[in-house]
Amino acid sequence: MKAYLSKSKFLKGLQCHKSLWLHKHEPELVSPPEESQQAIFDTGTEVGLLARNLFPDGKEIIFKEGSFTKKIKQTRELIENGAETIYEATFTHNNVLAMVDILHKGIRGWELYEVKSSTGVTDIYISDLSVQYYVLSGCELPISKTSLIYINNQYVKYGELNIKELFCITELINKIEENQGFVEDQLSEMNEILMGKCPGIDIGNHCDTPYPCDFKDHCWSHVPEYSIFNIKRLNTSKKFELYYKGILALSDIPDDYDLSSGQRLQVVSELTNKxxxxxxxxxxxxxxxxxxxxxxxxxxxxxxxxxxxxxxxxxxxxxxxxxxxxxxxxxxxxxxxxxxxxxxxxxxxxxxxxxxxxxxxxxxxxxxxxxxxxxxxxxxxxxxxxxxxxxxxxxxxxxxxxxxxxxxxxxxxxxxxxxxxxxxxxxxxxxxxxxxxxxxxxxxxxxxxxxxxxxxxxxxxxxxxxxxxxxxxxxxxxxxxxxxxxxxxx
Structure with missing residues (x-):
């Protein structure tokens, strides 16, 4: 059966169920990435390719749109034929799809590596690895390591680039295994959401945490170009506190609302031309x-x-x-x-x-x-x-x-x-x-x-x-x- 929930969609679902639903049912509403966001994507690609040098001579599963079935088959064939390292190894379990940056056969079993261009471990990365582990273990692939590869910001280059010093590798399998119950619960909930109507979720902190949502232009279309969300250095939670009270325009902010002198000046100046x-x-x-x-x-x-x-x-x-x-x-x-x-x-x-x-x-x-x-x-x-x-x-x-x-x-x-x-x-x-x-x-x-x-x-x-x-x-x-x-x- 064709996989309908990818690892990336799972992560979007953790951030917002509405985003997950829109990606599945109304993908045409996705906002094109800004140049700065595209630069981050490009950096991630560059770092991912470079990290392969930690496990050289691997076999790459070439990505082509709509060819997941072939990728899954190629992955299985490489494993059966004794490949020790595979880049972009692709698996599916319970209609959940996972593509692994680096899959390496170690002494005790297969080692799963996710590569990030960041400089540390975050909760979203643990969730990323958790769903990959769920899929691969569901395919009865024995996993001995589940690790994150990321940039060592203490590395200083002198001479030829030292790949082993450039990257940090953190083993996370204990956390990943503890997370499996959470993954299963989330997948069950997401499957129900995808089969129903678009969730009526309002905008909130989740729109930018941990990443800017692909549907901000759509979901924020009712917000004026200049609103409470443009008040400088006002805590995001305070902005949404006002928003949930029905306050969007600067003119609707109560006179006794707690603002700094600079924020109050911004509001008063906008209303009175001060x-x-x-x-x-x-x-x-x-x-x-x-x-x-x-x-x-x-x-x-x-x-x-x-x-x-x-x-x-x-x-x-x-x-x-x-x-x-x-x-x-x-x-x-x-x-x-x-x-x-x-x-x-x-x-x-x-x-x-x-x-x-x-x-x-x-x-x-x-x-x-x-x-x-x-x-x-x-x-x-x-x-x-x-x-x-x-x-x-x-x-x-x-x-x-x-x-x-x-x-x-x-x-x-x-x-x-x-x-x-x-x-x-x-x-x-x-x-x-x-x-x-x-x-x-x-x-x-x-x-x-x-x-x-x-x-x-x-x-x-x-x-x-x-x-x-x-x-x-x-x-x-x-x-x-x-x-x-x-x-x-x-």
Whole structure:
């Protein structure tokens, strides 16, 4: 009989029964993955393939849509013919389908390995392995180990990539066996749900826990574009507390509802167009800025598998900077920029270029200085011969985000945020990221991370131009915001 409940559907059912039902009966309502989510999927695929090197020379079951029966047959034939390692081994039991990342025949029996691109063990991963164990043991395959393979975030690459040090392997069979009663109960409940009508489950915390649901666009279609769910830094449980009381619009929030001063300002400003301009505080901030003035922004990428010596998994590796310069208040604005060649470690070249442009005791403006300062510290540790120059820049940084973070300048268009992507269009609407090929740091990161894979030179050249344009706007935006701050205290 054809399997109707896959491992992935089981996990979706644990998160939300409505999601499970929709996947089965109305899959056309699935929202396409956002670029950031797709990048996570791609990373998972990359890590999964790399982990196979822990068990080399295995036989792979090739996936083709709609060929599960053939995959199950191929798996059984490989086992019968003495295969010791199988990738994507496929089994079904009680119409539940499971595909195993790595199945290896050990001394005491078969060893089941699930590969994740994360850096630790979570409950959802245990549930993932539990349903696989349920299926394989139901097929009377003797399982001696059930383990999770994941990234060791303490690994630092030097020379050739060391696969055994890159990955951690945690044996979980005791927990998995204890979990079998839970799996059976859940499967029974899910089967009943799939045979019935769509569950009337309202939106809630489960929509994003542990993962963003594929049906958010559908289930959240009644929520206005701007609502209580857009109140910044309001605990999710509080947002749903309001929602379950029938409160969606900011105008319906009770005056005595417990909000922080910043959250209350966001609500009041939205309803009354209230503008906050604390001239005294802004002037004090501006008094700490001096010339020559340098506006600095880094772009980084975070490979799960380190590709440069001295880096660890998911380390933010700088590949680009933009630097706008004002020698004096009346000087002509200059721009310097650097973008590393794709796939090549040019951090030292980035350091040389940057430190050659910024003199000692210059005033450096960044937006959210925590990020730039961390990058500078890490570079100084990994390239100690440049430590003095890098830390000089580090010590002279002033955070342009401060007056907006403190709400010394606030308009309703900022929508409760002090992010540059909200503050800039609110105060300088003619200077916008809209319509740009690369419009935020996440896209820049993912774009650069895969740039070395593109063979079309013209396409690579265009993407590099897009990256430069984006980063340049980040620092130019700081120039415009500084001008705006200076204007409002006149």
């Amino acid at each position: 503008v906050v301009i604390n001239k005294k505080a802004i002037k004090e901030f501006l008094d700490g800025i001096y010339y020559p003035l340098y506006f600095l922004d880094f772009e980084t990428f975070m490979p799960a598998v380190p590709i440069f010596d001295g880096t660890h998994p998911y380390q933010q590796v700088p590949f680009q900077y933009s630097l706008h310069v004002l020698e004096s208040k009346s000087a002509e604005l200059k721009n310097y920029e650097f973008l590393a060649k794709e796939g090549i470690d040019q951090r030292e070249e980035l350091i040389k270029r940057l430190t050659s442009k910024i003199p000692d005791k210059a005033c450096i403006l960044t937006y959210n200085m925590t990020f730039e300062k961390r990058i500078l510290r890490e570079l100084s540790e990994q390239f100690p011969s440049y430590k003095d120059k890098l830390m000089s820049i580090h010590e002279n940084i002033v955070d342009l985000m401060a007056p907006f973070q403190k709400k010394d300048y606030y308009t309703k268009e900022m929508k409760g945020s002090y992010s540059l992507k909200f503050v800039l269009p609110a105060l300088v609407p003619e200077c916008s990221y809209e319509g740009m090929a690369i419009s935020d740091g996440g896209v820049a990161m993912n774009t650069y991370a895969t740039l070395h894979l593109i063979e079309d030179k013209k396409e690579v050249e265009q993407i590099r131009k897009d990256l430069l344009e984006y980063c340049k706007l980040d620092t130019f935006a700081m120039v415009k915001l500084l001008n705006k701050l200076e204007e409002v205290i006149k």
